[in-house]
Amino acid sequence: MRFRLTPIALLAALSVAPPAAASSHREAPFVTKHPKIDATDFYLFRSYEDGRAGFVTVVANYLPLQDPYGGPNYFALDPDALYEILIDNDGDAREDLTFQFRFQSTLSDIALDVGPASATKRVSVPVVNVGPISPGMTEALNVVETYSVALVRGDRRRGRATPVRNAANGQSVFTKPVDNIGLKSIPDYPAYAAAHVYSIDLGGGFTGRMFVGQRKDPFVVNLGETFDLVNYSNPLGPPDAQPDSLADKNVTSLVLELPIAFVTSGSGPVIGGWTAASLRQARVSNPKPTFAIPSIEGGAWVQQSRLASPLVNELVIGLKDKDRFNASHPKDDAQFADYVTHPTLPAIIELLFRDAGVRAPTAFPRTDLVAAFLTGVDGLNKNGSVAEMLRLNTSVPPTPAALQDRLGVIAETPDLAGFPNGRRPGDDVVDVALRVVMGKLLPIESAASGGLPFTDGAVVDASFFDAAFPYLKTPIPGSPNGASAAAKR
Amino acid sequence: MKTRKKRLGLLASAVVALLAGCGGNGGGGGDAGATRFDDFVIDIVQNGTFDTIDPVELNGQSFSFNEDPAAFDVLFR
Numbered sequence: 001m002r003f004r005l006t007p008i009a010l011l012a013a014l015s016v017a018p019p020a021a022a023s024s025h026r027e028a029p030f031v032t033k034h035p036k037i038d039a040t041d042f043y044l045f046r047s048y049e050d051g052r053a054g055f056v057t058v059v060a061n062y063l064p065l066q067d068p069y070g071g072p073n074y075f076a077l078d079p080d081a082l083y084e085i086l087i088d089n090d091g092d093a094r095e096d097l098t099f100q101f102r103f104q105s106t107l108s109d110i111a112l113d114v115g116p117a118s119a120t121k122r123v124s125v126p127v128v129n130v131g132p133i134s135p136g137m138t139e140a141l142n143v144v145e146t147y148s149v150a151l152v153r154g155d156r157r158r159g160r161a162t163p164v165r166n167a168a169n170g171q172s173v174f175t176k177p178v179d180n181i182g183l184k185s186i187p188d189y190p191a192y193a194a195a196h197v198y199s200i201d202l203g204g205g206f207t208g209r210m211f212v213g214q215r216k217d218p219f220v221v222n223l224g225e226t227f228d229l230v231n232y233s234n235p236l237g238p239p240d241a242q243p244d245s246l247a248d249k250n251v252t253s254l255v256l257e258l259p260i261a262f263v264t265s266g267s268g269p270v271i272g273g274w275t276a277a278s279l280r281q282a283r284v285s286n287p288k289p290t291f292a293i294p295s296i297e298g299g300a301w302v303q304q305s306r307l308a309s310p311l312v313n314e315l316v317i318g319l320k321d322k323d324r325f326n327a328s329h330p331k332d333d334a335q336f337a338d339y340v341t342h343p344t345l346p347a348i349i350e351l352l353f354r355d356a357g358v359r360a361p362t363a364f365p366r367t368d369l370v371a372a373f374l375t376g377v378d379g380l381n382k383n384g385s386v387a388e389m390l391r392l393n394t395s396v397p398p399t400p401a402a403l404q405d406r407l408g409v410i411a412e413t414p415d416l417a418g419f420p421n422g423r424r425p426g427d428d429v430v431d432v433a434l435r436v437v438m439g440k441l442l443p444i445e446s447a448a449s450g451g452l453p454f455t456d457g458a459v460v461d462a463s464f465f466d467a468a469f470p471y472l473k474t475p476i477p478g479s480p481n482g483a484s485a486a487a488k489r
Numbered sequence: 490m491k492t493r494k495k496r497l498g499l500l501a502s503a504v505v506a507l508l509a510g511c512g513g514n515g516g517g518g519g520d521a522g523a524t525r526f527d528d529f530v531i532d533i534v535q536n537g538t539f540d541t542i543d544p545v546e547l548n549g550q551s552f553s554f555n556e557d558p559a560a561f562d563v564l565f566r
Contacts, residue, residue, distance in 0.1 A: 157541050281544045282533045284561045296564045298534030300544040 023219045023310040023429065025064035025246075028322035031305050036078035037277035039307035040064045040251055041219050044273045044390045044422040046398035047257055049468040053398055055208070056263055057471065058256045059425070060085050060275035060307075066179075066214070066250040069478040072127045074179040075214065075252055076145050077103045080297045081279055083254060084156065088272040089265040091384035093331040096265065098156040099164070101212070101254055103147045103176070107291045110142045128178065133186045135195040145176040147212060151202065157301070167199040167207050174198055179214040180250070182479025190474050197469065202262055209257040215472035217251040218425045219310075220244045220460035239406075239431060242457030248476060255470040260394045270381050272389035274308035274330065303327050308390040309373055309420065310429045315345050316373070330387035333374065337386075340373055341365030345437050361439035363446035372420050372436055380409070381421045392422035401467040406460060407432055410440055425471050426462030431455045523551040527560040534564055 023041045031038045043059040062083065066075050077083065082102060086095040110130050111122045131140030138144070149164040149172075163172040177196045180189045197211045223245035254275075263271050281299030289295070306326050307313070316339050317325045325336060346360035376382035381391040396416050405411035406428040408418025419427035434454035439447020465471050477483045529552065533545060 157543075280538065282530045284530060284534065284564055286565060287558065288565070293565070296534060296561075298538040298564075300537060300542045301540065302544045 023221075024307045024312075024314055025219070025223075027314040028326050029319075030323040031326055034078075034279065034304060035065075036063055036076075037081045037083070037279065037305050038062060038064055039275050039277060039305045040217070041310060042273070042275050042307045042390060042423070043218075043425060044271075044392045045424040046260075046392070046394060046396065046417060046422070047469070048398040048401055048404075048417075048424075049471075052257065052469070054261075055257045055259055056271070056392065056394060056422075057469065058085055058087075058258065058273060059470070059472065060254045061215075061217070061219075061251045062254070062277065062305075063252045064217075064249075065246075066217070066252070066475075067478075068180060068248070068250055068476040068483070069182075070179075071181065071478060074128065074181065074478075075250070076105050076143070077147075077176075077252060078279075079103050079105055080283075080295070081277055082301050084276045084278070085254065085256060086156065086274050086276060087263055088330070088383075088385070088389060089263060090267055091270065091272070093272070093329075093333070093385035093387035093389070095152075095156050096154065097263065098152040098159070099256060100150040100152060100156070100161070101147055102150075103145060106144050106146065108142050108144065110140075129181065129185050132184070133178065133192060134188060135192050141178060143178075145178070146173050147176055148172055148174070149200075149210070162203060164210070165201040167201040170201075174210070174212070177213045180475040180477045182477045183483070184479060186477075189477065193474065200256075202258070204262070206259050206262040208259060208262070209469055211253070211255045211470040213253065214250050214475040215253045215470070216475050217246045217249040218460075218465065218472050219246055219251075220428075220458045220464070221246060221430055222456055222458045226456065236453055236455065237457065238459075239428070239455045239457065240459035244458045244460075250475040253470065253472055255472070257469055264394055268383065269395035270376065270383040270391055270393050272308075272330070272376075272383055272385070272387070272391050274306060274389050276303050276307075277305040278303045303329075308388055310423065311433050312373060312388055315433075316340060316343060318344070330385070330389050333387045336388070337374070340369050341367075343369060343437060346439070349438065357449075358438075358452075359448040361442050361447040361450065363439075363442055368439070368441040369437065372441070377409070377420065380416065390423055391420070396421060401426070401462040401465075404462040406462070410435060424462065425465045426460060428460050430458070523553040525555060526552040527555045527557075531561065531563060 025040045026032045039060060039062055041061045045057055047055040047057045063075050082100060085099040087097040088094060089096045109124055111124045113120045114123050115121050125142060128143045129140050133140055150161040151164050152159040152161045165172050175196060177193050186192050193213055196213055197209060200208050200210045202208055222242035278301035280297040281302045284296045286293055286295050304326055313322055313325050317336060318339060342364060343366060350358055350360040371377050373388055374386050376391040381393040383391055399415055399417040404426055405415040406426055408415050408427050409421055410432055418424055419429050419432055438454055439450030442450050465473060
């Protein structure tokens with residue numbers, strides 16, 4: 001006799017919940033050696049800020065698990081790295097538009113006169129700021145981080161590159177705000193950061209917006225207990241019963257807002273996006289390092305981080321292939337197909353909770369997951385390719401923040417502007433992913449547990465974020481001490 | 490016949506071992522035919538730093554390592 005396990009029956013039997021994870025924080029062995037190029041989350045959505053419905057917003061987050069108090073150097077991006085946001089707009093799993101970000105840290109070398117008047121010595125200070133900073137007053141900054149952006153059309157390595165320019169003054173060098181050191185150093189961080197939102201000239205008469213800087217990490221998850229053999233309870237309880245392990249963490253965001261007419265090719269409304277980061281193939285440590293030259297790096301770019309849909313490299317790709325996935329390109333994703341058609345995550349969940357009646361789907365190959373991760377959903381965001389990327393049908397109108405459903409497309413009343421039709425900050429991708437891998441989209445005959453409302457218990461929705469560019473919240477200040485603790489609560 | 494093959498195999502092994510023993514440069518040791526790592530890296534940095542090229546394939550390559558602390562000084566001049 002077949003039966004569908006009820007949530008109550010499951011609750012009575014379970015003491016632990018199915019696994020979840022941090023979207024892509026430290027997800028592969030090799031990238032943990034290079035946190036500055038570790039992509040943590042990628043978002044792609046129709047802008048839902050009032051008056052911006054003609055735009056898409058792309059967010060690529062890097063450098064995970066930033067403790068706000070992480071001075072004195074805080075979390076500058078890597079000046080020797082190449083950070084990329086890539087868009088395929090004709091469904092061939094190859095990038096058509098690539099935004100390439102390069103960073104530079106410039107030392108002001110602020111020095112103080114120290115010693116008695118008769119024997120004063122001018123000595124360099126050891127910290128990144130020596131006084132308060134505000135939008136019009138940054139002289140106290142000892143290190144200034146700037147960046148430039150190239151827009152490459154076609155192949156990212158061999159295509160035609162043009163500089164992205166500030167629409168206000170034509171300059172091609174932009175400034176990244178220093179991290180949120182604390183309230184004494186930066187009394188009004190929101191205003192200071194807002195001064196680094198740029199209107200950008202994309203060429204061809206198109207303009208967009210850009211912000212690069214520290215933000216509160218938007219991902220929400222009960223991380224520690226998850227990786228401790230899923231050491232938490234009440235897997236089918238309220239979606240907000242567990243703490244968010246990242247509540248007191250910041251991250252560094254590259255955010256673009258681009259006109260829909262600019263990102264689409266004219267052949268269709270569906271675009272695919274992902275982010276990647278690369279280092280030069282060779283790094284030689286300088287035995288006599290200076291601020292400017294701690295090492296010499298050279299050779300071709302070697303991609304070491306790749307991210308589109310959340311949780312893919314974290315929970316779908318096998319450990320032995322995670323570094324290879326990070327170095328790979330969507331057009332070559334056939335090599336990873338088995339991980340999607342025959343996923344291990346549902347099998348692991350069944351192993352953990354078999355006694356409670358949880359069953360993994362029995363339909364193979366998992367065409368439902370192929371649609372969700374590799375092809376796009378028929379009639380919604382399919383774009384003709386078989387490749388892992390975040391697909392967005394730009395013809396689906398954005399849902400205002402107040403009306404968004406955190407479960408997106410699988411919500412009881414589907415919110416088609418949400419994951420996996422792109423991804424918004426407030427989409428609860430952990431709960432969506434758990435339910436989908438356990439068979440939410442399959443008939444009950446092949447997914448006995450597919451109707452269960454699996455949750456990691458750490459909820460996120462659109463109310464966690466601003467309803468205007470760059471959407472992600474102001475980073476948690478490193479000082480005073482109560483600020484971080486308050487965020488944790 | 491089998492004995493002859495076995496002897497040839499032993500001889501080949503000895504030659505390989507001898508070459509490997511001679512292959513070191515400054516204490517790093519290495520396999521016969523191995524690429525000197527310092528030369529390899531210096532060549533990549535000096536002659537292969539372009540945005541438009543593909544990385545050098547590493548799988549299947551063997552390297553010998555030079556423990557000379559000045560091996561890469563040429564890059565910092």
